[in-house]
Structure formats: structure tokens, C-alpha cells
Amino acid sequence: MVFLYFPCHIKTRFTNKIQIFKDRLALNGIYLAKSQHTFVKKLFKEKTKEIKKESELTDTDYSRNKLYRKGIRLMADEKMEEAAQTFEQALRIDPGHVDSLLKLGYARFHMDDYSVANEAYDKVLQIDVTNADAWNLKGLIHYELKNYEKALECVEKALDSDPTDGMAWYNKGCYLSILNHVPEAIEALKRSIEIDVKNAKRAVKDRDFENVKVDEGFRRIVEVVVLESIRQGYHHVGQIVWTTMLGKAEVEDAARKLLEKGLIIKREKKQGFHTQEFYEITPDLAEKMGVEKKSKFQIKKKSSASVQHLKEISEATQAVKLSIEKLDVEETLSNLNIFIDPAKRGPQMIEQFFEEHREIRLYKIRLKDRGMEYLQANKQKILELFDNLEMNITKKLRSTITQN
Numbered sequence: 001m002v003f004l005y006f007p008c009h010i011k012t013r014f015t016n017k018i019q020i021f022k023d024r025l026a027l028n029g030i031y032l033a034k035s036q037h038t039f040v041k042k043l044f045k046e047k048t049k050e051i052k053k054e055s056e057l058t059d060t061d062y063s064r065n066k067l068y069r070k071g072i073r074l075m076a077d078e079k080m081e082e083a084a085q086t087f088e089q090a091l092r093i094d095p096g097h098v099d100s101l102l103k104l105g106y107a108r109f110h111m112d113d114y115s116v117a118n119e120a121y122d123k124v125l126q127i128d129v130t131n132a133d134a135w136n137l138k139g140l141i142h143y144e145l146k147n148y149e150k151a152l153e154c155v156e157k158a159l160d161s162d163p164t165d166g167m168a169w170y171n172k173g174c175y176l177s178i179l180n181h182v183p184e185a186i187e188a189l190k191r192s193i194e195i196d197v198k199n200a201k202r203a204v205k206d207r208d209f210e211n212v213k214v215d216e217g218f219r220r221i222v223e224v225v226v227l228e229s230i231r232q233g234y235h236h237v238g239q240i241v242w243t244t245m246l247g248k249a250e251v252e253d254a255a256r257k258l259l260e261k262g263l264i265i266k267r268e269k270k271q272g273f274h275t276q277e278f279y280e281i282t283p284d285l286a287e288k289m290g291v292e293k294k295s296k297f298q299i300k301k302k303s304s305a306s307v308q309h310l311k312e313i314s315e316a317t318q319a320v321k322l323s324i325e326k327l328d329v330e331e332t333l334s335n336l337n338i339f340i341d342p343a344k345r346g347p348q349m350i351e352q353f354f355e356e357h358r359e360i361r362l363y364k365i366r367l368k369d370r371g372m373e374y375l376q377a378n379k380q381k382i383l384e385l386f387d388n389l390e391m392n393i394t395k396k397l398r399s400t401i402t403q404n
Contacts, residue, residue, distance in 0.1 A: 064093045068100050075107060083107045098124055102133055114141050132162035139171060151175050166195030174208040185209070186217035193221065200224045204246055219254070222246065226254040227281070230264060232347070235278040239350055242358065255279055307397065309348045314393045316345060317386050324382055329371050336364040352396065356389050 067090035074083035087104035090097060105120030118141050124134040139154030152175040158168045169192035176185035189209070192199040200221050203209055212218045229240045240251045258264045263285055269276045280286075320335035338344045339360045349357040363382055367374050375382075 061094075064090045064097055064100070067093070068097070068103070071100070071103055071107075075103065080107045080111050084111065096127055098127060098131070102137070105134075105137060109137065109141065109144075114145065117141055130161040132158040132165055132168065135161065136165065136168045136171065139175075143171075143175065148175050148178050152179070164195060166192050166199060169195065170199050170202070173203070174206065177209050177211045180211050182212050182215055183217075185212050186215055189221065190217070193224065197224070197228060200228070201244055204244060204250075219257075222250055223254045223257055226251055227258055227263060230279050231281055231286075232342075234347075234350065235280060236276070238354065242350065242354070309345065310352075310393055310397050313339070313345050313348065313353075314390065314397075317390050317393065321383060321386050324375070324379060324386075327372065327375055327379070329367065329375055332375065333364060333367060336360055336367070340364060353389060353392065356385065356392075359385055 067086050071083045071086035071090065074080075074086060084104055084107040087100045087107065090100040091104065094100070101120045101124045105117040105124075108114075108117040108120065118138065121134045121138045121141075124131050125138075128134075135154050135158035139151040139158065142148070142151035142154060152172065155168050155172045155175065158165060159172065162168070169188050173185045173188035173192060176182075176188055189199070189203055189212075193203075203218075204222055204225050209218065225244050225246065226240055229244055232243075234240050234243050237248060237251055237255070240246070240255075241248050244251070246254075255264065255266075258279075259266055262282060264279045264281055267278055267280060269278060316335060316338045320332060320338075323331035323335050339349050339357065340346050346357070349360070363378070363385070366378075
């Protein structure tokens with residue numbers, strides 16, 4: 001064993017330094033512990049990020065789902081070719097991913113590539129022979145190829161798997177109508193409407209039902225559409241014609257039958273030298289359907305709501321004018337939708353600015369079809385329409401506020 005000898009003065013200085021160091025440790029212990037903890041925490045975070053990144057790169061479900069979501073976004077933007085390629089990439093990772101197969105088939109179907117679409121649906125059925133969506137979509141391919149008997153076979157298999165699929169019942173009604181099986185077509189359409197009442201409105205505009213339109217059962221469906229339109233607040237014949245796309249004679253005939261059945265009431269309103277006719281649902285039926293009778297208090301409330309709606313339409317007018325000036329097609333389409341969408345300001349536009357609503361609707365359809373070229377060519381006309389609308393809104397606002 002070796003002993004080290006320190007001279008006295010050296011030993012004292014060395015001991016003092018050790019004590020000073022220990023004191024400093026004692027004083028700063030808490031900060032040292034805190035910084036040490038922060039370092040460990042930071043290290044752990046970085047390690048977690050690395051693990052997460054590694055798992056994202058190696059996890060097949062993550063990569064597949066990311067591609068699948070990308071494909072959905074591309075479909076929403078109507079980029080079908082790119083969407084199909086993205087779904088194919090997802091299927092290279094997971095060949096048995098049913099949702100990607102269905103969407104690939106759907107994208108290829110819209111590109112008129114029926115053979116590839118059919119192959120995708122067949123692969124789904126190999127995985128799950130009871131998949132209702134695959135059978136229904138396979139039926140649509142046969143429909144496009146005018147193989148109506150085969151289309152009917154497919155949709156019946158879809159309904160065997162899911163009898164609550166309203167769209168499958170609707171498609172069955174179409175195929176039966178084309179094959180001139182009138183009573184069966186009406187029955188399938190009724191089942192479709194029971195599941196989703198919007199299918200009634202769709203049917204009255206669908207040329208596939210031409211063979212059944214003379215049937216009394218189909219006329220009752222027209223009555224349902226007119227009754228639903230009145231319930232939604234479209235009380236005048238012109239409004240019902242525009243919102244349902246039915247002919248004026250069809251609307252008037254349906255309204256007459258609804259009056260005979262005691263389901264609606266015909267009223268008259270004097271406007272200057274003219275008398276305007278409109279329809280309302282009977283109080284008993286209104287109560288059953290959830291339509292409330294308006295009291296005086298509600299009329300006042302409606303008046304203030306009308307002012308608010310006019311202000312919102314005015315704001316939307318400013319927004320759409322700005323997007324037109326910028327020649328921003330996507331923003332303009334989005335802004336035009338506010339004036340048309342029934343969930344936004346569509347009903348108020350039909351009620352108060354019927355002509356402008358029709359013009360805006362037509363501009364939106366043409367702009368969606370032709371894009372920037374159409375916007376550049378018709379910029380001034382569209383701006384003039386909204387300038388006039390803005391003036392009319394201002395007049396109505398002044399009139400409404402004065403009456404209040």
C-alpha cells in the first residue's frame with residue numbers, strides 16, 4: 001500500500017478547495033438536479049420522436065392510410081387519374097385493403113375504365129362476398145354497359161347483404177323501370193324513399209323512370225316531393241318548380257291533389273293590383289311534421305332574422321366580388337355556393353331574389369365546367385349582377401328596418 005504525504009500547507013489548501021466545491025454543490029444542487037432532469041426529458045423526447053418516425057416509416061398501416069386519405073382528397077378535387085394511381089400505391093403496400101379497392105374501382109369507373117373498375121370490385125368480393133357496396137357499384141358498371149338484367153342481379157345481391165341501403169333500392173327501381181317492370185319499379189322506389197326522402201326529389205328528375213311516370217304510384221311520389229318542398233318553406237308555384245325541377249303543370253296537378261286530400265291549404269295575398277297564390281301545410285299535418293304555426297311574436301322574430309339574413313347576403317356579395325376581381329376560380333365557386341346552398345342563404349335568395357338566384361346558379365355551373373377562361377370572359381357581367389343585387393339588398397334593408 002502506498003501512502004501519499006502532503007506537506008501541511010498544501011494539504012490545507014487542497015482540503016479547503018474540496019470544501020468550497022462541496023458547498024457549491026449543496027447550494028446549486030436543486031439547479032443541477034433541474035438541469036439534469038431537463039436534459040433527460042429532452043433526450044427522451046428526441047428518442048420518442050425518432051421511434052415515432054421509425055414506426056411511421058416501417059408501419060404499413062400508417063403508409064397505406066396516408067396514401068388512402070390522399071386519394072380521397074384527389075377524388076374530391078376531381079383528379080381521378082392521380083387518385084387512381086394513389087390508391088394503386090396503397091394497394092401495393094396492402095393488396096387486401098377493401099376501402100382502397102372500392103375507391104380505385106370508383107375512380108376508374110368515372111374514367112370510363114370499366115374493366116379495371118370491375119376487377120377491383122371482384123377482388124373485394126373475393127375477400128368478402130357479402131360486401132353490399134361492391135355489388136351495388138358492380139351493378140352500375142353493367143348499367144353503363146346497358147346490361148340491365150345483370151345490373152339488376154348485382155343490386156339484388158347488394159340488397160340481400162344490406163336491405164337498408166336506400167341508394168341500392170333506388171338503383172333497383174331504375175333498372176326495373178328500364179326493363180318496363182312498372183309495379184316492381186314503383187315498389188323499389190317507395191322503399192328507397194322510405195329510407196331517404198331526398199330520393200323522391202331525385203326520382204322526379206331521373207329519365208330512367210320515364211316508363212313509370214304515367215303510373216298513379218309515381219304521381220303520388222311527385223305529390224310527396226311537392227309537399228316536402230312546401231314544408232321546407234317554398235310556398236309559391238314558381239319556387240316549387242325551381243327547387244324540384246318539376247314542370248309547372250306537374251306542380252299544379254300535385255298541389256290540386258294535395259288540396260283534395262286536405263293536406264295543404266291554398267291562400268291568397270294581395271300585392272298592389274295583383275293577387276298572389278301560395279300554399280301552406282294544414283295545421284294538423286304541420287304539427288305532425290314538426291312545422292310550427294307562427295305567432296305574432298314569431299313574425300317579429302322572423303322580421304329581425306330577415307334583416308340578419310339580408311346582412312349576411314350583403315357580406316357574401318362583397319366577398320364574391322373580391323374573389324371575382326382577383327380571378328380566383330376556387331374562391332369564387334365557394335362564395336357562389338353561399339347563395340345557392342339550402343343550408344346557407346339559398347332559401348332566402350329564392351324567397352327574396354328569385355331571378356338573381358337563378359342567374360347565380362347558372363354562373364356557378366358554367367364556371368365549374370369552364371374555369372378561368374369563363375371567369376375572364378364574363379367577369380364584368382357577373383360583377384354587374386352582384387352590383388344590382390347589392391342595390392336591391394340595400395333597398396330591402398331600409399324598407400325592413402323602417403317597417404320594424
